[in-house]
Amino acid sequence: MSRHSFDPKIAEKVGVNAAVVYQNIVFWAEHKMNNRNRKQDRECWHDGYWWTYNSRKAFSDQFSYLTADQIRTALEKLVSFGLLLKGNYNKAGFDRTNWYAPTVSSEWPVGEKSPMDRGSEPNPLGKNPQPIPDSKPDTKPDTKNARDRADDLFSAGNETDQQDETSKAKNDLADIDSAFDEFWGEIWPSHARKAGRADCLKVYRQACTGKHPKADKISPRALNEATKAYIASVRDPQYLKGPLPWLRQPGWEPFVRAGGQGFRWEDLSTAQQNALSDGRCPPSLMENGAPDEVASYWLSKFRKAAG
Structure with a gap:
């Protein structure tokens, strides 16, 4: 059974839900940085940041105790507090899936210091963080199918x-x-x-x-x-x-x-x-x-x- 943990300093600022979601995104950003030799992970490096995205179903599976609205709220709060960046690096013009990256740069590697306090803890996830399991990280629906695209948690103006x-x-x-x-x-x-x-x-x-x-x-x-x-x-x-x-x-x-x-x-x-x-x-x-x-x-x- 996996354990979902979070940085208390971040939770004090944005709440527990957002802190847990933040840990998930940091984990997968670090995963891409550490596996940059793989083409699919290399393609998540843009403008000095490592980005991640996921489908509605994948996030709902990971956070079964959160509703879709709670996940949206958590992401919006993380962006508004400057903990996450929001972007769009989709190859297809009609694909409006949003991408998210921890607010770290090439000069400041992911996970090296907490964005909330760069001078204290060396890792925003704490010591030996327990990753949140994700059987299909960065999975997007088939972009050929409009109904599948509507299932993306981050898509703007989807059918749902x-x-x-x-x-x-x-x-x-x-x-x-x-x-x-x-x-x-x-x-x-x-x-x-x-x-x-x-x-x-x-x-x-x-x-x-x-x-x-x-x-x-x-x-x-x-x-x-x-x-x-x-x-x-x-x-x-x-x-x-x-x-x-x-x-x-x-x-x-x-x-x-x-x-x-x-x-x-x-x-x-x-x-x-x-x-x-x-x-x-x-x-x-x-x-x-x-x-x-x-x-x-x-x-x-x-x-x-x-x-």
Whole structure:
């Protein structure tokens, strides 16, 4: 049984998942450097770095305890922290597989010193590191088969991602429609000007998907909160606008909470608080693949505190 280990200094910076993935990539980069007489390994030397790549299935097999999203996140974090370089050295122009290399050069051999602390440990994997087994290192799908190419973990815009994005878009729209039901049925009071539900839904969707012609995108939660604030500001109900012209105006902008005012920590669940404290956005606070206004506010708070 293999043991997956990592450099604690790297884990402190990027987390355990990314540290383990980093060890794997360093191991195979070292493997190529030590076997440079082989043509297939020599071809992984570009611009002063030893590069490696792998398929979705190969990485999933190696890291059975990590999801594909966790592996992606780990790689993105390693690149953003400067531990890995990301490139493309595919021979076929249509092959968009990403390659990764530890941030070391020909003057600074792979594995000689840790990128996190070049003056301390002589090997980022520790003494006599236990390699992560990989029965098929640097395996890419058959580039003649588009369905196989879509199975590459690092491919941009592959079929699986497109399917996931389509499914996510449907889920996001369902969430928006659910928020609109609250907007229409619970928040906006019965009124002579309350009409045009279908048209209101259309404009509401535009506002929450960034397609409103007069306003920036707003989350359904923020829009509903602004709606409540507007209605509370109208002292005489006879002066309350109709929901359709109010949405088209857009009437919510003066009532959007600025600078996170009203974003109360106690309103979050324990799971949400734990994730945000660790610098992660919980799925429940994601909007169109990115942190919503609440998550963005608290994440920025923790980043400032950490800085």
